[in-house]
Amino acid sequence: MDKIKISFILNDKPVTVETYPNKRVVDLLREDCECTSVKEGCSEGECGACTVLVNGTPVTSCLMLAGQIEGDSILTLEGLSKDGELDKLQTSFVEAGAVQCGYCTPGMVLSAKALLMKNPHPTHEEIRRALSGNLCRCTGYTKIFKAVDMAAGN
Amino acid sequence: MIEQRGKGYEYCRPGSWEELAAILCKAEAGVMFLAGGTDLAVDLRTGKKSCAHLVDLKGLTELQGIAETAAEEGKKGEICIGSLTSIHQLEINPLLQEKAAALPEAACQLGSRQVRNRATLGGNLANASPTADTAAPLLVLDAFLELWSPSGSRHIPVEDLWQKAGKTFLAADEIIRQITLPLAPGRGTAFMKLGPRQAMDIAIINAAASLELEDGRISQVRIALGGAGERPLRMKQAEAFLLGKEATAEHFAQAGVLAAQESSPRSSRRASREYRLATIPVLTERVLLKALSRLS
Numbered sequence: 175m176d177k178i179k180i181s182f183i184l185n186d187k188p189v190t191v192e193t194y195p196n197k198r199v200v201d202l203l204r205e206d207c208e209c210t211s212v213k214e215g216c217s218e219g220e221c222g223a224c225t226v227l228v229n230g231t232p233v234t235s236c237l238m239l240a241g242q243i244e245g246d247s248i249l250t251l252e253g254l255s256k257d258g259e260l261d262k263l264q265t266s267f268v269e270a271g272a273v274q275c276g277y278c279t280p281g282m283v284l285s286a287k288a289l290l291m292k293n294p295h296p297t298h299e300e301i302r303r304a305l306s307g308n309l310c311r312c313t314g315y316t317k318i319f320k321a322v323d324m325a326a327g328n
Numbered sequence: 329m330i331e332q333r334g335k336g337y338e339y340c341r342p343g344s345w346e347e348l349a350a351i352l353c354k355a356e357a358g359v360m361f362l363a364g365g366t367d368l369a370v371d372l373r374t375g376k377k378s379c380a381h382l383v384d385l386k387g388l389t390e391l392q393g394i395a396e397t398a399a400e401e402g403k404k405g406e407i408c409i410g411s412l413t414s415i416h417q418l419e420i421n422p423l424l425q426e427k428a429a430a431l432p433e434a435a436c437q438l439g440s441r442q443v444r445n446r447a448t449l450g451g452n453l454a455n456a457s458p459t460a461d462t463a464a465p466l467l468v469l470d471a472f473l474e475l476w477s478p479s480g481s482r483h484i485p486v487e488d489l490w491q492k493a494g495k496t497f498l499a500a501d502e503i504i505r506q507i508t509l510p511l512a513p514g515r516g517t518a519f520m521k522l523g524p525r526q527a528m529d530i531a532i533i534n535a536a537a538s539l540e541l542e543d544g545r546i547s548q549v550r551i552a553l554g555g556a557g558e559r560p561l562r563m564k565q566a567e568a569f570l571l572g573k574e575a576t577a578e579h580f581a582q583a584g585v586l587a588a589q590e591s592s593p594r595s596s597r598r599a600s601r602e603y604r605l606a607t608i609p610v611l612t613e614r615v616l617l618k619a620l621s622r623l624s
């Protein structure tokens with residue numbers, strides 16, 4: 175199998191990676207781009223731990239092959255903080271105590287970020303829907319919803 | 329890293345029909361088409377499926393989009409959907425919500441939000457799962473498909489797409505290009521699904537129905553079930569029974585019993601044959617009632 179060259183925007187910076195076409199985006203980001211915030215849970219699109227934003231839309235990177243992101247703009251948790259300053263949403267997660275083991279957190283934050291980018295003042299129900307594809311084994315979700323409510327100024 | 333068990337393949341993303349045709353003419357065998365990849369990416373990794381050439385269709389941008397052609401003299405209006413339109417686009421489309429409600433209703437119950445952003449209508453159909461959530465709605469909407477291959481294009485009713493679980497009648501070099509829904513004003517359509525969980529699960533059974541009434545009697549009816557056989561099926565005996573009758577809960581319940589009789593579900597990890605047979609009448613009755621409630 176021949177390697178292919180893939181160019182895309184990662185956290186606002188253009189990158190080009192040479193890789194095998196059957197590499198999944200989750201592996202590409204973790205192994206070739208040092209974005210280890212992207213977590214692998216179920217490997218089949220059920221848990222949302224591997225969520226990243228592609229052109230602003232949340233997708234599960236375990237279901238995507240490297241070639242599919244050619245030309246796209248990818249946002250991972252690494253791209254949220256600016257100059258070492260946490261994004262408001264991240265601060266809310268800390269303040270609300272919405273993190274236990276932390277494995278689901280990057281995916282949760284990114285799904286919430288996608289929602290807030292489109293809809294800065296979502297209702298509680300809209301928040302629940304937006305996070306419905308992200309599973310958390312620890313928190314029972316209450317504090318996660320609270321964190322997003324906080325960031326949305328609810 | 330999780331080991332990449334899937335065998336290697338050449339990957340390409342043609343940007344035009346000419347390029348696609350050239351690739352297909354050169355590749356002898358082992359071609360597989362990649363749409364959203366939400367099913368295929370897993371199957372390629374686990375080795376459940378393998379191919380020599382993976383042809384990503386995403387470069388054919390004209391495969392995305394939903395458009396209406398208005399009715400003209402002697403010709404019904406229709407909605408055309410490009411096969412690479414995402415499930416999420418179906419879910420939020422006002423045109424479909426208004427004129428073909430069963431489809432967006434099914435779309436919003438397919439997988440997780442992240443999956444719906446990637447998964448496509450054409451991919452869901454070509455994957456040929458007997459419980460594909462978009463299949464039953466398309467069956468009751470009388471959808472037809474435009475297929476394309478280097479040797480030309482052809483049209484088939486959506487019913488003629490599936491052979492059995494995981495297998496279509498598509499030729500090895502053929503893809504679904506467009507899905508067309510003929511419009512029928514005055515029709516009520518609905519979709520329902522029964523799964524182990526409320527959200528994000530593959531259906532045990534799903535059902536769609538479409539109804540039209542004339543002078544209080546049923547003048548047109550379609551019922552389709554997923555999970556009731558080796559492929560998504562129309563329930564033609566139940567339909568024939570209802571035609572010309574009054575739209576009552578009692579008749580719908582009887583139609584449900586007929587639907588179970590013409591079904592031959594399998595036992596699978598998700599549910600036994602007996603369980604499916606027991607739920608088919610209930611779901612059929614409910615989906616008919618829901619379609620009725622959509623008639624203004």
Ligand code: FES
Pocket residue numbers: 213214215216217218219220221222223224225234235236237
């Ligand atoms: S690892 Fe991708 S959804 Fe679970």
Ligand code: FES
Pocket residue numbers: 272273274275276277278279309310311312313
């Ligand atoms: S904090 Fe542990 S999985 Fe969510």
